Amino acid sequence: MSPKSNPNASTTLPTQSKQSEFSLVEVDTGSSPAIDDIPHTKASGLIKSTEVWYADGDIILRGDSTLFRVSRRLLTKNSRIFEDLFDIPQPDVGCLSEDSDDVMEGCLVIQVFDPPDHLEGFLKGLYDASWEINVNTNHNLRLAVGVLEVSSKYEAYPLRERVISWLASVYPPTISAYRKRWETWSKNPSERYFDPRNITLVANAARVSQALALLPAALLHYLEKFGSDFSAIIDAHDAGLALGSDRYEADLPLLTRDNLSSILKARSRIAFFARRDIYGFAFYRFRKAMCPRGEEEECLRGKREWVDEVEKGSPDGWFSPLVGQELWEMEMCSVCEKAAEENVELKLQMLWERLPGMLDLLRWDELERTSRLEAPPDSGPE
Ligand SMILES: [Zn+2]
Numbered sequence: 001m002s003p004k005s006n007p008n009a010s011t012t013l014p015t016q017s018k019q020s021e022f023s024l025v026e027v028d029t030g031s032s033p034a035i036d037d038i039p040h041t042k043a044s045g046l047i048k049s050t051e052v053w054y055a056d057g058d059i060i061l062r063g064d065s066t067l068f069r070v071s072r073r074l075l076t077k078n079s080r081i082f083e084d085l086f087d088i089p090q091p092d093v094g095c096l097s098e099d100s101d102d103v104m105e106g107c108l109v110i111q112v113f114d115p116p117d118h119l120e121g122f123l124k125g126l127y128d129a130s131w132e133i134n135v136n137t138n139h140n141l142r143l144a145v146g147v148l149e150v151s152s153k154y155e156a157y158p159l160r161e162r163v164i165s166w167l168a169s170v171y172p173p174t175i176s177a178y179r180k181r182w183e184t185w186s187k188n189p190s191e192r193y194f195d196p197r198n199i200t201l202v203a204n205a206a207r208v209s210q211a212l213a214l215l216p217a218a219l220l221h222y223l224e225k226f227g228s229d230f231s232a233i234i235d236a237h238d239a240g241l242a243l244g245s246d247r248y249e250a251d252l253p254l255l256t257r258d259n260l261s262s263i264l265k266a267r268s269r270i271a272f273f274a275r276r277d278i279y280g281f282a283f284y285r286f287r288k289a290m291c292p293r294g295e296e297e298e299c300l301r302g303k304r305e306w307v308d309e310v311e312k313g314s315p316d317g318w319f320s321p322l323v324g325q326e327l328w329e330m331e332m333c334s335v336c337e338k339a340a341e342e343n344v345e346l347k348l349q350m351l352w353e354r355l356p357g358m359l360d361l362l363r364w365d366e367l368e369r370t371s372r373l374e375a376p377p378d379s380g381p382e
Contacts, residue, residue, distance in 0.1 A: 175352035203255060290333075303336075
């Protein structure tokens with residue numbers, strides 16, 4: 001829905017777009033002062049934001065019951081949607097009663113339908129080009145997704161690019177960064193464990209708001225986390241679909257249809273690549289063993305036992321090529337081990353390059369271009 005088609009566009013903006021239904025963030029900004037402390041709040045219980053309230057602001061945005069006083073020029077300069085909105089003649093503030101909710105302190109109040117904390121992050125980001133959310137806790141990650149949604153919805157592109165780069169610290173465009181991403185995750189005990197619902201939160205928001213460079217890593221993470229039980233994925237999505245809701249409280253957090261389609265296709269492609277290319281030296285017996293004389297049998301047995309172990313946990317063939325497949329658990333001879341290490345690193349890199357294609361997405365460079373995300377220089381596998 002475009003705000004241009006909204007008959008009430010002079011005082012309202014479109015309702016929160018669909019992707020925000022995935023939001024897990026509470027709407028309370030937590031930083032607003034008690035209502036009694038505020039002189040200008042009215043009977044309707046409106047609360048001024050303590051962080052985004054500029055005395056020289058000439059417009060007030062209202063999200064739920066929180067008010068943000070900001071500069072119309074700043075919004076116009078940074079957001080194509082607000083630029084269009086303010087092109088439409090606004091009601092004359094002088095004709096509106098200060099007793100109504102439509103005007104306060106001489107400023108027109110515009111109702112928007114974004115959660116106040118997301119809106120607050122959006123406005124802070126517009127006001128301060130150096131403002132940043134460190135995406136190293138569940139709370140901050142959810143907030144950043146909210147700001148991604150709001151900045152995409154209002155077409156505030158420079159801020160959107162910044163938010164995508166913050167989120168890319170968790171879902172990066174390189175495999176080396178993907179493997180190292182938890183090194184900077186929270187040291188705070190209450191936030192130490194990554195909430196797996198955030199995988200779908202990011203993946204679904206990235207899909208809907210076209211921040212596509214985040215998708216391969218997020219969807220691979222989904223498969224790593226939930227991919228072992230194919231029928232559970234299907235059942236959860238079927239049940240969600242039958243109830244007509246993407247908020248269905250399933251054991252598995254639900255993906256959007258496009259994301260679901262991507263992972264269902266990629267799952268067998270990844271498993272096949274992992275078996276044939278990455279760990280082919282173990283799954284398939286090679287005629288020419290490289291093992292030192294006398295160690296062939298033991299080396300072969302080590303590989304076979306490792307394969308048996310993998311197969312036990314993967315009744316239908318899926319296993320994550322990245323998680324829990326530690327090579328040192330495979331008791332090979334030193335020659336095979338060295339060759340295996342090199343092969344696994346090389347082929348994992350190849351898997352990463354092909355991952356977008358396996359997910360039916362564009363190539364990495366195209367994804368980065370559509371998301372306007374510059375890939376950081378790859379330091380290569382560790
Ligand atoms: Zn060997």
